[in-house]
Amino acid sequence: MRWGVEKRLEFIEFRLFWEGGINRADIVDQFGVSVPQASKDLTLYEEKAPGNLIYDKSAKRYKAADDFKPVFMQPNASTYLAHLRETNGGASGVTEAWLASAPEHDALPIPHRRVEADVLRDVLKAIREGHSIEVFYQSMSAKKPSPEWRRISPHALGNDGLRWHIRAFCHIDHKFKDFILSRCMKTRKQGLSGASANDDKLWHDRFVVALAPNPALSESQRSIIAQDYEMTNGRTEVMVRKALLYYFLKRLRLDVADKLDNPHEVPVVVANRAAFDAALAEAMA
Amino acid sequence: MRWGVEKRLEFIEFRLFWEGGINRADIVDQFGVSVPQASKDLTLYEEKAPGNLIYDKSAKRYKAADDFKPVFMQPNASTYLAHLRETNGGASGVTEAWLASAPEHDALPIPHRRVEADVLRDVLKAIREGHSIEVFYQSMSAKKPSPEWRRISPHALGNDGLRWHIRAFCHIDHKFKDFILSRCMKTRKQGLSGASANDDKLWHDRFVVALAPNPALSESQRSIIAQDYEMTNGRTEVMVRKALLYYFLKRLRLDVADKLDNPHEVPVVVANRAAFDAALAEAMA
DNA sequence: GATGATGGGTATATAAACTATACGAATTTT
């Protein structure tokens, strides 16, 4: 079966599962095929996935059968929700509007300067080809009130939950650091790499964070949290790169749990705190 | 031009821009077309976007010209980064692997129970068709140590930055509330809606949060933050639904800024704090 | 400096996919 046909069948199934029904017109709109072709696609889908399709004459619409069994996709809530989130942001670029009758929804607005496509493209190239590059970077350091050109040897990208960083060797400070992608305004001439990606110990080393339900919670609440995090024996372990450990602490509000927050707002605490603090100190050095 | 052809040209352009080069083999792998067809596609691309394509005989690979000008897509860093993030999570479902030579990357792991696809599907249906539904829900309330069936009339989905909520009228408490999607284990019989979506005042009302650079920062740092957030006159305004206001506070760590964090970790503070607190109190009532 | 492997281009005949157009049937709206 050709790629285009396969995609259309996948689309039919996606709509059936997530939105409950589909039309010839939906297919025509999405793929720009003719009406007879859309008919054929629906017939073909019925052939490949017998019993999934029921035509509701009254609604003039195909509906998913009660015992609907997907064959062209694995229904995955995360995927659907990711699509939904993209819908929000607008400007989708490559992605299609697979979601027609999306529910009303909203995500927390995270205000931020946007990343320049050309900058990202050049950084990706430097990572791929293993060379250094100069970025016109706005540091937060008090000594550097205006942006300046800095040579870096990038080797990876990291996301701290709110924004993306470039993980790179800094040719000025002679060590590996994070550079916030949105603070890179321009790039210019490439050069030789200043360090091997393998030498970035904090990036490659991971610390195993042990999380346990907040002891300030009642026993029944703790057991709920244990289920929520799919814990075994009241523990769950999360591998976190040492370079991301600090952000992990902040994002999950693990630092304020016992001080400020209502216990039920901080569901989990770090169980191996001593080791965690040691690893964090190492990462911050 | 047919949809399939268009997609392949878009793919060629995507790879050229973000990964710097493309091969016949890439097209064959991605779309399952024959080798001669991939050749024709590349020729066609050159026709439609003259000058973008340069064949590097030595690397045996088409490369993007220096003055590459995309015609089939708008290069958008957010889109690329969203793709990258999906790569991390695995289990992509519908999305394709447009990224071949993705850079090394990692996102902060956010541990959580996964959402059941069937539950989400049923909730979406209830929202779409405007009826109520029973969910087997694990509340955090101390009075309800084990999950129980609750009838809700959902009307929207909300994301607090870490997880998705159902925004719904609760038939037990007779008010609109958030239900954490991953804590809904099962669903069962539909019923009549208990309230109109329009009556959810906290969902529809938005509060305009005024953000300003943290005054604890130096002047030069404040101006950097102002650029970062694309502020005008040292202010930026963010519209936040009152139902999400509390999460906004927590997620941006606006509550701990002055108490716990190093100023340069909390770049912005709320400028209209009195009004903010009033709106928050209203939302929490 | 011949040899083979690899990656690209192209020609031909054939097959599959798709369009345009047309017409008929079932159902709902007016």
Added chain:
DNA sequence: AAAATTCGTATAGTTTATATACCCATCATC
């Protein structure tokens, strides 16, 4: 009862893609 909508399907013709074949350039290896 008439009009509109949505489906299905048939026909003839076009476009797209395949399979197969053969040629060319570059590069690594012997």
